[in-house]
Amino acid sequence: MAAHFGSRLRKGAATTAVAAAAVAALSASQAPGVTVDDHGRQTAADTTPSPETGADGSATGNSPYYTDLPPLNSPRPDPSSTAGTPVVQGPAEAGIPATVLDAYKKAADSLRAAKPGCNLPWQLLAAIGKVESGHARGGRVNADGTTLSPIFGPQLDGNGFALIKDTDGGAYDGNSSYDHAVGPMQFIPSTWAWAGRDGNGDGTKDPGNVYDAALAAAHYLCRNGWDLSTQADLDSAVLSYNNSRDYLNTVMRWLEYYRKGSHEIPDGTGGLPTGRSDTGSAGTRPAPSPQDTRTPDRAGESQKPTAPGKPAEPGKPAEPAPPGTGSPPPLPGTPTDTVDHLENAGTTGLTATAGQAFAERIGTRAETAAGKAVGKVRIRYTIIGDTDAAFAGGERVAVAVTDGSGVAVAPVLRAGEKTGSFTVRATVAGRAVPGLDYKATVTERVADTLARTVATALTCTPGGTFADRVEVRATYKGAAAHGVAVTATLIRSAQDPAVNDRGPYFKDAAGKPVRTLTGLRTDARGLLALPELYADDTAGTFVLRVTTAGGATLDVELTVRAAQTSSPAPSASPSPSASSSPSASPAASASPGA
Structure with missing residues (x-):
């Protein structure tokens, strides 16, 4: 929920004084400005997001919000305090219902991965959840984070609030005449239509689910390139959520409070704030106590519109008028x-x-x-x-x-x-x-030139594996072509681009021969190394054609031939079968007269 401005702002002076005094240091550095709301009306604010940066009115339609401020005492002892000096703590206000706290932290973790430059602290989501719905009415949610009963802000019929006629056919807020802020983070339907997220993974985007709403709020606060570690961007983000200086001040106080410490409490046991920006009830600082035993009032309950003009009971905010019964004042011709x-x-x-x-x-x-x-x-x-x-x-x-x-x-x-x-x-x-x-x-990304990175000949024996892989480089207008789709096909010849049914081949994941590869892409340097090539038993010269989106084509020649065998060396002249010199006969060698 959020505040409204100008003559329509019904806020007690005490609330303004308390909030302003509490954060005077934060306000001092901001320069005055003017913004234009979704209806062309100019609304004053000390600091507003520049329309040119994409700020879109506010997430909540500037609906009412809780104005209570955190206790002056820190939720844990101040490290700078004098040793031994007891420090009173406020566990009730520092406690956040378990499921709601989990939603805040999961959303911040998601943004840390998706948009690390935003530097979103989960405590900021907690601060906004506190002032918007008192942490989903003290954690009254089911196991998947959906509120046990709907949380609606007043109908935005221009009667003390912004005028936002129905944008969702009543799908989110049950009102087909005017919009209401909806759910624990109080999104108006027109904002939820584009900002909504599925935070709990159930396939739906429900503004009444604290996981969905927290993740949507995180993305909303991190748009426009904002860095929430800087005060100026943090202010802009919060003001874009609800275009009110008092709202910013209140959120900032809770942000600092939760940064000093917080703890988990059971779902449904959290107390509700009592001050409301639309009833003139000033925000207060809860007194520290060991346990919060307050009974929540109806400020955070499902605000189903009742009879118009019903006065507020003591200590309770006025009920909004029933759907379609508001009487918005005539609006002058705004842009x-x-x-x-x-x-x-x-x-x-x-x-x-x-x-x-x-x-x-x-x-x-x-x-x-x-x-x-x-x-x-x-x-x-x-x-x-x-x-x-x-x-x-x-x-x-x-x-x-x-x-x-x-x-x-x-x-x-x-x-x-x-x-x-x-x-x-x-x-x-x-x-x-x-x-x-x-x-x-x-x-598609395209290339106009393809070339091999190494021009060595590619040869293989039948039934073998090519020793070298084919690597190509794609360029476009002389520069490396990154992410270009590449197709590699073993064709019959340079003149016949039909896929060859014999010769070299690649292998698929199952090890079967394939002769066309698709789905290949060049890397950041425009390079692509093709898988290994194999040869069947067919010898000859073959062509691998590589093509890219954009028309670049490269034909690579592949040769398959049997290994050469070495010829036998010529033999020496044959030796004579018998000695040319006569050998003496045995008889001749015998001694005469023996």
């Missing part, structure tokens, strides 16, 4: 109220290569029925379709404000790795004006 339609402001074609930024930015012109330009209007750009394209920070939604010529220019859109077409829809934030769709197309 948003005068918009009749949207026009394309010259966007001609949105095409980008995978992984690259779209060169053209989307421009949309807001016009009256007479065709006149309307400035200071928030235009919401939403990416629709099966794509991983995104605006800055990985967001699928961005907001820009129309200038004096009525034109709002979307932030730079960057293509992901998924190819194909998707839609970017422009709508007027806070007004039911037909949207304007822009078609965007992501094309």
Whole structure:
């Protein structure tokens, strides 16, 4: 829930004084500013997120919030205190219901992995959850984190609050006339439609589930490239959640309190704050006590609208009017109220290569029925379709404000790795004006040249394995072509590209011969090493054709031939079978007369 501004702000002076005094040091560094809400009304705030950075009104529609401040005593002894000096603790206020605490921490862990530069502390989610719903009404949730009964803020019918007519057909808040902030983190339906997340993995995005709501709040606070470790970005993020200086001050006090220490308590045992920004009841500092025995009042219960004009009972906030019975005061012609339609402001074609930024930015012109330009209007750009394209920070939604010529220019859109077409829809934030769709197309990464990295001859014996693997380098306009799709096919010849049914082959995962490989991609240097090549028993010269998206082609020659056998060395001249010199006969050798 969140505060409202100007003449519609019904907040006791005591609340303002308490909150302002508690955080004077935080407020001193902020400069005055003006922002425009979803209906074109200007609302003052000391610090507001710049519309050009994509801040979209507020997550809560500036609904009411709890104003109670944490105890002055830290939840654990201050390390700087004098040794031996007892420090009173406030365990009841430092306690956070177990399931709710788990949701905050899991959401912060998820953002630490997805957007490490945001530096989101889980204690910030706890601080916002505290002032929005008292940690889901003291942890009244079931095992999967869904609140036991719905949590609704008052209907936003312009009667003391912002005017936000129904945007969800009553799907989330049960009201088909006006919106309510919904769930433990108090998202209005129009914000939940694009910011909602599935935090507990059940396949649904439920604003009444503390895991879903905490993760959505984490992503909401981490959009626009904000670094929450810096005070300026932290202030901008919190103010984008609820555009109120008092709200910022209250959240900051709880953030610092939880940073000093907290502990887990059983679900359903947490107490509820009592001060409310919409009833004039000032926030208080709970007195430290060993155990919180307070009975929650109806401030955080499911606020199903009852009879209009029902006065508040002592110590209880006024009930909101029933759905559709509010009587919003007439609104003067604000810029948003005068918009009749949207026009394309010259966007001609949105095409980008995978992984690259779209060169053209989307421009949309807001016009009256007479065709006149309307400035200071928030235009919401939403990416629709099966794509991983995104605006800055990985967001699928961005907001820009129309200038004096009525034109709002979307932030730079960057293509992901998924190819194909998707839609970017422009709508007027806070007004039911037909949207304007822009078609965007992501094309494949391409290469215009392929070459082998090593030009050695590739030979093999029948039935053997080629000693060298084929490695190629793809380039586009002389630069390495990263992530380009490559196909390798063993063809019959350079003139006949049909797949060969004999000769060299690759092996699939099962070890079977394959002669076409697809799904290959070059690395960051444009390189690709093909798998090993094998030869069957067919000898001859064969062709491996490598192609890429973009038309680059390379033919590689492969040779299969039997190993050469060495010829026998010529033999020496044959020796004579008998000696040329006569041998003496045995008789001749005998002595005469023997």
